[in-house]
Amino acid sequence: MKSIILAGGVGTRLWPLSREYYPKQFIQLDGQSLFQKTFQRAVLLSGADGVIVVTNAIHQYLVRNQIEEMGSPLRESQILIEPEGKNTLPAIMWAMRQVRSVNPLEAAVVFPSDHLLGDAALDQIRAAEPLAKNYLVTFGVKPTSPHTGYGYIRPGRKLAVGNIADEFREKPDEKTAREYVKLGYLWNSGIFLLSTSCFFKELKKYQPALYSESIGDDIPDYASLDAVSIDYGLLEHSKRVAVVPLDAEWSDLGTFKALYDAEAHDGDGNVGTAEYIVARNNFVHAPGKHVGLIGVNDLIVVDTADALLICNNQQTEQVKQLVSRYNTGNNPVTKFHRQVHRPWGSYTVLEDTAVYKIKRVTVKPGEKLSLQLHHHRSEHWVVVRGTAEVELDGESRLLRKGESNFIRSGTVHRLKNPGLIPLEVIEVQLGEYLEEDDIVRFEDEYGRI
Structure with a gap:
């Protein structure tokens, strides 16, 4: 079977660790992120060639960089970049269309990228594959407490593997959660097993507008799609839904x-x-x-x-x-950490005032920033590690450790790392306006505007 990883969430309940541009699935608390652990699990199940990742424009380079760290780069066709977030059902539809294009009879397991899941679950997922021919399969976890932060599923008639899913319930209050636990409800893990035949048949029946976007090879017209979850848009309507209990370590790690x-x-x-x-x-x-x-x-x-x-x-x-x-006041503290990741590397804000800003800029070997200029700030670069290739108004020069360069506002410039080790530069910005939107790009290796 194939594996689909949904990697576009934000995780606001883990602020200040999780930010919009560096959400919880990419945080490396113990040396590996939840996304990387999910990717490894998917590779065990499907092989690297059988993994599809659905993400968005602002997280795509985090996805690529963290996969490259593990030595398993994916083909371009294996990373689907949503033009805008529309919840889980459109994302799954797009990925399932990709699965169908390779093998019309294939099944795929859908993993959230920000959950903790024990490897013991993999054999249980494999064992449920025959069920996916006739059912949309979801996986439930036996509750250890009356948790109010999870959705619940009521298992019904027994099947050869698992049960018919009789009812889906949203996050309850504590009293209702206690009742659900007493009645044998399962936590909704957000993990699904879907065959292309059953999935698209049910999608056509209950979400015809979305189904129409699954036909053809073009990128779905996301602007016209309703933002809907797979639970609300499909599973709660279909009469062909099964739930399989997972006997494995699981948590969505959604809160502290x-x-x-x-x-x-x-x-x-x-x-x-x-x-x-x-x-x-x-x-x-x-x-x-x-x-x-x-x-x-x-x-x-x-x-x-x-x-x-x-x-x-x-x-x-x-x-x-x-x-x-914080968002009501447009405070950027919910969007960025002091360290901000870019496709070419990262920068860390060391000091920030009204008239100057100091950054540590790290450029990966062989990578380069866009060719650009700033209208409102000048920049002073000091190389502290590696070798920098600096382009100023069409002329290039090399800067080695301890050497520096001054870039006046209005100067077209670019920074590149021609070496084999990371390049580190201390950048001092001076000006009356120092925000990131004061940038005009002329050329960019990564397709940014």
């Missing part, structure tokens, strides 16, 4: 409470590097900082270079409301 539950605890229930004195059941993430907690319990403490979150670990669902407040 979920992250806390998934990590190893010390004897007092604390998670994270800190000095704890009369402190219990706390979660601390503050890399590079010395943290001490005294006489406090049940706290979430998350510190990044530009933001600090402290909340009770029973109220982590409300982080989403905090992000909404």
Whole structure:
């Protein structure tokens, strides 16, 4: 079977770790991101040639870079870039159309890219493949608590593998969740197993407009599509849905409470590097900082270079409301970290004032920035590692470690790394306007405007 990875989510409930341009599936907390772990799992199931990733324009280079880190680059046809986010059903339709174009009788498993899933699930997914010929298969997880952050599925009539799915329920309140657990409902894992024949037959029946976009080879007309999830748009209507219980480690890691539950605890229930004195059941993430907690319990403490979150670990669902407040004020703290990833590498903001900004720019070997100019700022570059090739108004020169260059506003320029090691440059920007939209691109290797 093929594997489809959905990698376009934002994960606002894990702010400030998760940002719009660097969401939770790409955060490398233990050296590997959830996306990378999902990709490895998909490769075990389908081989690298059998993996399709659906993402969007702002995350496509994170996808490519993190796959390259694992030494398994994909063909262009294996990475589908949505013009705009339309929820899960249009994304799955596009990927399933890709599967059908290779083999009209093939099945595919759909993985969210931001979930924790034990490898024991793979054999159970394989065992359910025959069921996908006649059913849209979803996978449920036996609840360990009356969780209010998950959707629920009621299993019905027993099948050879799994059950008929009788009912889907959205995230309940705590009282309702307790009732669901008592009645034997399963958590909705967001993992699906779909055959092309059954999927498109049901799509034609219940979502004819979306089905019409599945015909042909062109990119679907996303602007005309309704934003709809596969649960709401298809599974809740179809009479051909089965649910298979997964007996494996699983969490959507959607909140810091979920992250806390998934990590190893010390004897007092604390998670994270800190000095704890009369402190219990706390979660601390503050890399590079010395943290001490005294006489406090049940706290979430998350510190990044530009933001600090402290909340009770029973109220982590409300982080989403905090992000909404920042977005109302157009605060970029929900969009970017101090370190921002680009297709050519990354930059980290070291200091930011009204009249100057200091960055550390890292360019991967062989990569180059776009040919560009700025109207409102000049830039001073100092090479601190590697060798830089600098193009100024059509003329090129090499800068080695310790050498520098000044670029006046209005000068057409480009930075390139011709070497075999990463290039690091300290960039000092000077001007009355220092935002990222003060850029005019003339040429770009990565198709950006």
